[in-house]
Amino acid sequence: MGFLLRWLFAFILLAVTYNPSEWNYVRWVSENWETRTSLAVLFGLILVIAYVLFFTAVLRGIGTFGAILVLALVAAVVWVMFDFGWIDLDNPSTNTWIALVALSVVLAIGMYWGIMWRRMSGQLEVDDEEE
Numbered sequence: 536m537g538f539l540l541r542w543l544f545a546f547i548l549l550a551v552t553y554n555p556s557e558w559n560y561v562r563w564v565s566e567n568w569e570t571r572t573s574l575a576v577l578f579g580l581i582l583v584i585a586y587v588l589f590f591t592a593v594l595r596g597i598g599t600f601g602a603i604l605v606l607a608l609v610a611a612v613v614w615v616m617f618d619f620g621w622i623d624l625d626n627p628s629t630n631t632w633i634a635l636v637a638l639s640v641v642l643a644i645g646m647y648w649g650i651m652w653r654r655m656s657g658q659l660e661v662d663d664e665e666e
Contacts (some may be wrong), residue, residue: 537650542643548585549635549642555628593645605644609637 553561560582564575593602613633616622624630 538643538647541646542639545589545642545646546635546639548582548589549639552582553631554635555631589642589646593642596645596648601648602641602645605641606637609640613637 551560553559560578564579568575597605613622617624622629622633624633
């Protein structure tokens with residue numbers, strides 16, 4: 536359940552920032568910058584903080600090379616799905632949603648990797664404190 540929550544939060548973060556529908560931060564800011572500048576800045580800073588938290592966790596969890604590998608794996612899965620005719624890549628809107636899912640999977644795996652590694656390896660995380 537922990538991985539699904541991380542994936543859902545990553546997907547929501549990415550989709551709120553930009554998606555092909557009219558309900559996203561980028562479109563809202565472009566239409567309301569003149570009248571809602573203070574809200575645009577506030578929401579933008581909240582999004583930046585969320586991205587910094589995610590990217591920091593991903594870089595600490597799997598690193599840049601690991602993120603590239605996970606992204607390559609997701610791209611290969613998309614390629615297989617395209618080859619078998621399960622998805623159609625002619626629609627730009629569909630491509631954007633596929634990219635959002637792919638990037639959210641990378642972010643979720645990066646966030647969850649430390650927990651998964653400890654479970655697989657049996658490692659415990661212990662803080663040394665001197666008394």
